[in-house]
Amino acid sequence: MAKTSKSKALVPVTPAKSGLSKKVSDAAEWFDYRLPLISAAKHTAYEYPTPRNLNYWWNFGSLALICLIVQIVTGITLAMHYTAHTHLAFDSVEHIMRDVNYGWLIRYSHAVGASMFFIVVFIHMFRGLYYGSYKSPREVLWWLGVVILILMMATAFMGYVLPWGQMSFWGATVITNLFSAFPLIGESIVTWLWGGFSVDNPTLNRFFALHYLLPFVIVGVVALHVVALHQHGSNNPLGIDAKGPQDNIPFHPYYTVKDFLGFSVFFIVFAFFVFFAPNYLGHPDNYIEANPMVTPAHIVPEWYFLPFYAILRAVPDKLLGVLAMFGSLLILFVLPWLDFSKVRAATFRPLFKIAFWVFAVNCLILGYAGGQSADWGVIIAFVAERAVDAEGNALPGTAWLLTIPAGGLAAWLPDISVARITAFYYFFHFLVLLPLISRREVPLPLPVSIAESVTAKETSSHSHA
Amino acid sequence: MATTKTPAPAPEVPSHEEGETRRDFIVLTASGLAAVGAASIAWPLVDQMNPAADVLALSSTEVDLGPIAEGQSITVLWRGKPVFVRHRTAQEIEEANAVEMSALRDPQADKDRVKEGKAQWLVMLGVCTHLGCVPLGNRAGEFDGWFCPCHGSHYDTSGRIRKGPAPTNLVVPEYAFLSDTRIKIG
Numbered sequence: 001m002a003k004t005s006k007s008k009a010l011v012p013v014t015p016a017k018s019g020l021s022k023k024v025s026d027a028a029e030w031f032d033y034r035l036p037l038i039s040a041a042k043h044t045a046y047e048y049p050t051p052r053n054l055n056y057w058w059n060f061g062s063l064a065l066i067c068l069i070v071q072i073v074t075g076i077t078l079a080m081h082y083t084a085h086t087h088l089a090f091d092s093v094e095h096i097m098r099d100v101n102y103g104w105l106i107r108y109s110h111a112v113g114a115s116m117f118f119i120v121v122f123i124h125m126f127r128g129l130y131y132g133s134y135k136s137p138r139e140v141l142w143w144l145g146v147v148i149l150i151l152m153m154a155t156a157f158m159g160y161v162l163p164w165g166q167m168s169f170w171g172a173t174v175i176t177n178l179f180s181a182f183p184l185i186g187e188s189i190v191t192w193l194w195g196g197f198s199v200d201n202p203t204l205n206r207f208f209a210l211h212y213l214l215p216f217v218i219v220g221v222v223a224l225h226v227v228a229l230h231q232h233g234s235n236n237p238l239g240i241d242a243k244g245p246q247d248n249i250p251f252h253p254y255y256t257v258k259d260f261l262g263f264s265v266f267f268i269v270f271a272f273f274v275f276f277a278p279n280y281l282g283h284p285d286n287y288i289e290a291n292p293m294v295t296p297a298h299i300v301p302e303w304y305f306l307p308f309y310a311i312l313r314a315v316p317d318k319l320l321g322v323l324a325m326f327g328s329l330l331i332l333f334v335l336p337w338l339d340f341s342k343v344r345a346a347t348f349r350p351l352f353k354i355a356f357w358v359f360a361v362n363c364l365i366l367g368y369a370g371g372q373s374a375d376w377g378v379i380i381a382f383v384a385e386r387a388v389d390a391e392g393n394a395l396p397g398t399a400w401l402l403t404i405p406a407g408g409l410a411a412w413l414p415d416i417s418v419a420r421i422t423a424f425y426y427f428f429h430f431l432v433l434l435p436l437i438s439r440r441e442v443p444l445p446l447p448v449s450i451a452e453s454v455t456a457k458e459t460s461s462h463s464h465a
Numbered sequence: 466m467a468t469t470k471t472p473a474p475a476p477e478v479p480s481h482e483e484g485e486t487r488r489d490f491i492v493l494t495a496s497g498l499a500a501v502g503a504a505s506i507a508w509p510l511v512d513q514m515n516p517a518a519d520v521l522a523l524s525s526t527e528v529d530l531g532p533i534a535e536g537q538s539i540t541v542l543w544r545g546k547p548v549f550v551r552h553r554t555a556q557e558i559e560e561a562n563a564v565e566m567s568a569l570r571d572p573q574a575d576k577d578r579v580k581e582g583k584a585q586w587l588v589m590l591g592v593c594t595h596l597g598c599v600p601l602g603n604r605a606g607e608f609d610g611w612f613c614p615c616h617g618s619h620y621d622t623s624g625r626i627r628k629g630p631a632p633t634n635l636v637v638p639e640y641a642f643l644s645d646t647r648i649k650i651g
Contacts, residue, residue: 170598174596174597174615175596176597177595177597178596191516192511192514194516195515195516195517196516196520197520197545197546198545199545202514206514292546292547293540293542294599295599295614295615299614299615313630315630318595318596318630318631319632321630
């Protein structure tokens with residue numbers, strides 16, 4: 001597309017109108033004069049100028065919208081067959097799976113769809129982190145995105161409770177109990193959330209009501225997110241502002257086509273999970289009906305909560321753990337001021353680029369740690385296991401490890417685990433590294449304009465050919 | 466509204482800096498009353514989520530202690546929560562009494578967690594005080610009491626927190642001995 005001759009007009013030419021199409025366009029004009037829907041759509045699609053250099057990482061915004069639509073459509077159809085009662089919920093889900101026409105397809109799409117939604121949104125957010133999309137003048141756009149993430153987490157959590165399996169019940173118990181950490185009012189809040197003295201029928205009922213409501217709240221915030229986006233337009237891989245029409249192309253047809261290609265690839269992945277591994281991302285214990293007398297030996301949340309769960313568990317104090325977990329999300333709101341470098345894209349920020357990738361890997365490790373048992377990855381145990389052979393003799397080169405005196409260093413070593421190091425680093429990245437890098441880093445020279453950068457690339461690729 | 470748009474301010478209208486007007490009073494009282502009205506409508510909408518009368522009514526359970534042999538424990542359901550009823554051995558009671566108060570995160574003597582003269586009966590909520598999982602019993606964990614598998618809290622033979630993230634001891638609910646072999650919880 002980029003290699004078409006530049007003399008060609010970039011805006012599609014409206015063809016001359018014949019009889020019927022004239023009537024249609026007249027009717028459309030009549031309507032639009034009274035309710036400007038068509039001109040609003042035109043504004044967002046045809047006339048909305050978009051940087052011409054967006055790469056495939058920019059597909060994930062529209063992918064997230066598609067995910068939301070899939071969740072709402074499959075969710076409403078599931079609600080037609082689901083019963084929100086502790087005696088009936090588990091069986092009604094099995095009824096959906098076995099009896100309802102295509103019930104298995106709709107439910108698996110909804111369950112896999114939740115995972116797909118989160119992976120898309122996480123990539124979307126990491127794209128924003130890499131290219132500095134949260135910086136002026138897009139701070140409010142970023143805030144709205146964080147609000148959407150928090151709403152999504154609440155929605156997904158309550159949705160996971162609805163099948164009333166063991167993980168549903170104990171997940172609900174653990175997460176609602178987080179609020180009991182707050183002094184004085186904590187217990188009352190938890191009783192209020194439950195509508196009783198444990199997770200029970202009133203809890204299930206209200207979770208269903210809220211799980212149905214919140215997606216529409218998300219739709220509202222998404223609308224604001226799009227308005228905020230259109231206020232200053234998309235950021236782009238160079239992170240510099242578009243300076244004129246030569247830097248932009250209309251959203252339609254150029255990016256609609258690019259988005260459609262993205263949808264196709266995305267739905268291949270989606271369909272793979274729905275048809276070949278529908279339960280891979282879930283937990284088998286949730287096919288056991290909820291039992292308030294027995295906690296499963298190993299409670300884990302859904303994978304998309306694991307990094308946050310790891311942060312919760314990494315702190316030995318209950319209240320501080322809860323605050324750290326909520327803080328790990330809330331810190332995103334102040335990110336635009338923690339990273340105050342004027343250069344947006346990591347491409348031109350050598351130190352930030354390294355910090356970004358370390359942070360990304362750190363998040364993955366946190367996620368892995370969150371999926372392991374509470375005592376996983378304790379460094380001293382790991383070292384101790386490897387420092388001696390089967391007979392208990394020190395292996396060569398590790399003798400010094402056994403000479404660490406008791407007390408002192410060895411006293412706090414047992415408390416150091418991979419989860420704790422990575423949880424600490426999560427906050428260290430935001431609170432220390434980013435401000436420090438913003439102050440010290442010398443960015444690379446920025447290109448003069450998007451158009452110049454794009455054409456320079458084209459010329460060089462032509463000369464190679 | 467319209468008066469604010471007139472280009473030259475009318476001299477007879479006192480400005481806000483000069484003191485309160487009748488209009489300020491009306492605006493303040495009206496918005497104050499509206500706020501009270503909004504709050505009084507909001508409260509029922511918030512309070513409906515608290516436990517309903519039927520949930521509150523299910524607040525006591527009777528347990529027959531007869532069949533529980535020494536060293537055994539049973540779990541009963543009270544208000545939707547598991548309650549551990551353990552018939553402790555003399556050794557367990559001794560272990561519980563031997564603990565120094567300074568070693569406890571939530572200091573409480575063993576005798577304060579049981580009824581007088583009934584030290585063999587330990588009755589407590591089977592709900593970890595960390596995040597509400599059901600701890601594993603039968604002399605589990607590092608202190609021969611209970612161990613919570615979710616986040617690794619260890620409780621001793623008196624159900625007191627000894628290690629792990631839980632902040633307090635397992636809760637002893639209100640209960641009373643109806644006879645030597647029968648208790649009423651709640």
